[in-house]
Amino acid sequence: MPAEIATLVAFFKVLADATRLRIVGLLAVEERSVDELATLVEVRPPTVSHHLSKLKKLGLVSVRSEGSTRWYRLEIEAVERLAREVLAGEGLTSIGDEVEAAAEDAYALKVMQTFMEGDRITQLPRQWRKKMVLVRYVAQQFEPDRTYTEPEVKAVIAPIHADHVTLRRLLVDVGWMVRDKAGREYRLNPERVAEL
Amino acid sequence: MPAEIATLVAFFKVLADATRLRIVGLLAVEERSVDELATLVEVRPPTVSHHLSKLKKLGLVSVRSEGSTRWYRLEIEAVERLAREVLAGEGLTSIGDEVEAAAEDAYALKVMQTFMEGDRITQLPRQWRKKMVLVRYVAQQFEPDRTYTEPEVKAVIAPIHADHVTLRRLLVDVGWMVRDKAGREYRLNPERVAEL
DNA sequence: GCCGGACTTCGATGTTCATCTAATTAGATG
DNA sequence: CATCTAATTAGATGAACATCGAAGTCCGGC
Structure with a gap:
C-alpha cells in the first residue's frame, strides 16, 4: 500500500494540536473519563468531546460506557500501525512518485x-x-x-x-x-x- | 530527551497539509526549483515559497542558489531524526507522564x-x-x-x-x-x- | 545600466478549526 | 417522575493559516 496522501494528512492533522496530543498522552497511560481529561488539560468538557470525536474517527481511541460516564482509552496498536505505515522507509518518497x-x-x-x-x-x-x-x-x-x-x-x-x-x-x-x-x-x- | 510537546506539535503541524506533503514528496525524489514545484503541485510560486519557508524553519529542507534559481532539497536525515524522536518507544506515554x-x-x-x-x-x-x-x-x-x-x-x-x-x-x-x-x-x- | 526572469515579501481574503456557552440527551438516584 | 450528573450537540467567536495578486529584491544577459 503506497500510503494515500489524504490518509497521511489526516493522521498528521489529528496530532497537530497541543491539546489533542496531551489527551493522547494521558490516554496512553490509562483510561480516562471526559471530565478527568477536561480537568487535566484545562479545557471545558465540550472541547474534550470535540477532540475525542476526532481521535475516534481515526480509530485512535475507543470508548467504554459505565453508567453515564464514558471511559476512553488509546488504541495503541492503531496508533503504532498508522505511525509505522506513515513513516516507514520510503513512505515519503513514494508520495513523490505519486505526485510526480x-x-x-x-x-x-x-x-x-x-x-x-x-x-x-x-x-x-x-x-x-x-x-x-x-x-x-x-x-x-x-x-x-x-x-x-x-x-x-x-x-x-x-x-x-x-x-x-x-x-x-x-x-x-x-x-x-x-x-x-x-x-x-x-x-x-x-x-x-x-x-x- | 522526553520529546517536548511543542516540538511534536510543530512537526505534525508542518506535515499536516496536503500541498506541503506533496512538496516534501517531490523533494524526497530529487532537488527542485520553486517554479517546478509550483507547476507540479498546481499552486502559485508565492504559495510554494510560503510552504518552503515553513519547512526550512524546521530544518526539513535546505537551499542551494544557482543564479537566480533556488534549488531546494529534502534533509532526509533531519526528517528521519525527527520522526524517530517522535515515535521512539514510549514517546506518547512519556507525554502522558509529563502532563499528568x-x-x-x-x-x-x-x-x-x-x-x-x-x-x-x-x-x-x-x-x-x-x-x-x-x-x-x-x-x-x-x-x-x-x-x-x-x-x-x-x-x-x-x-x-x-x-x-x-x-x-x-x-x-x-x-x-x-x-x-x-x-x-x-x-x-x-x-x-x-x-x- | 537597464530588462527579464526567479524568487520572496506584503497585504488581503476566505476557510478551517479550537474553544467557549447554552441547550439537549441519556443514566442514575431518591 | 423530578432531579442531578456526565456527556454530546449546536451555534458563535476568534485565531491561525493557505492562497492569491501585487510589489519588491536579486541575479544574469544584452
Whole structure:
C-alpha cells in the first residue's frame, strides 16, 4: 500500500494540536473519563468531546460506557500501525512518485506553453529540466526505425527552432539520438525510444 | 530527551497539509526549483515559497542558489531524526507522564473544591478516582508511626464527614491503612505512606 | 545600466478549526 | 417522575493559516 496522501494528512492533522496530543498522552497511560481529561488539560468538557470525536474517527481511541460516564482509552496498536505505515522507509518518497507521475505532464505542458508559439520554439530556456521538455518534443518529431542524413535532420528541426545545430547536439548529448559509425547519419536511439 | 510537546506539535503541524506533503514528496525524489514545484503541485510560486519557508524553519529542507534559481532539497536525515524522536518507544506515554505530573495536583484541587466545604466533605463522589482524592485527604489527617483505636479513628474522621464507617473501610480497602493482627487497632500502612 | 526572469515579501481574503456557552440527551438516584 | 450528573450537540467567536495578486529584491544577459 503506497500510503494515500489524504490518509497521511489526516493522521498528521489529528496530532497537530497541543491539546489533542496531551489527551493522547494521558490516554496512553490509562483510561480516562471526559471530565478527568477536561480537568487535566484545562479545557471545558465540550472541547474534550470535540477532540475525542476526532481521535475516534481515526480509530485512535475507543470508548467504554459505565453508567453515564464514558471511559476512553488509546488504541495503541492503531496508533503504532498508522505511525509505522506513515513513516516507514520510503513512505515519503513514494508520495513523490505519486505526485510526480500525476503532474509531470502538466509541467511539460506549461513549459511548452511558455517557450513555444504554435509549433515553434520561440526561445530555449536556460534551466536544464525545462530544456529537456523541449528537446523531448523535438525528438518526438522524428520517426523511429529510420535514419536521417544531416540535411534531413535540419529539415525536421529548423521549422521548429532556428538554432537547429544546438538542438541536434542536445539530442545526441542526451542520448535520444545517435550517429552511425561513419558519423554521417542520425537516427533515434532504439533503446530509449520508450522514454519519448 | 522526553520529546517536548511543542516540538511534536510543530512537526505534525508542518506535515499536516496536503500541498506541503506533496512538496516534501517531490523533494524526497530529487532537488527542485520553486517554479517546478509550483507547476507540479498546481499552486502559485508565492504559495510554494510560503510552504518552503515553513519547512526550512524546521530544518526539513535546505537551499542551494544557482543564479537566480533556488534549488531546494529534502534533509532526509533531519526528517528521519525527527520522526524517530517522535515515535521512539514510549514517546506518547512519556507525554502522558509529563502532563499528568503537571496537572494531577490541579485535578485533586478541583475535586476537593467540588466535594468539600472548608475542612468537611459534603458528599462522597461516585467515581472511583474522585473518591480516591478525598480518601487520600482523610488519610493525610492521620499521623504515621502511631496506632489508633477504633474510637480514635472515628474521632479523626467524623469531623470531616458523617459517614466515618464508609471512609474507614475505604482506607483499609485501598491499603493506606492497616489493622493489627488482633483487629483492634489501626495505623497508616508504613509501606505506602510515601504515596500520601 | 537597464530588462527579464526567479524568487520572496506584503497585504488581503476566505476557510478551517479550537474553544467557549447554552441547550439537549441519556443514566442514575431518591 | 423530578432531579442531578456526565456527556454530546449546536451555534458563535476568534485565531491561525493557505492562497492569491501585487510589489519588491536579486541575479544574469544584452
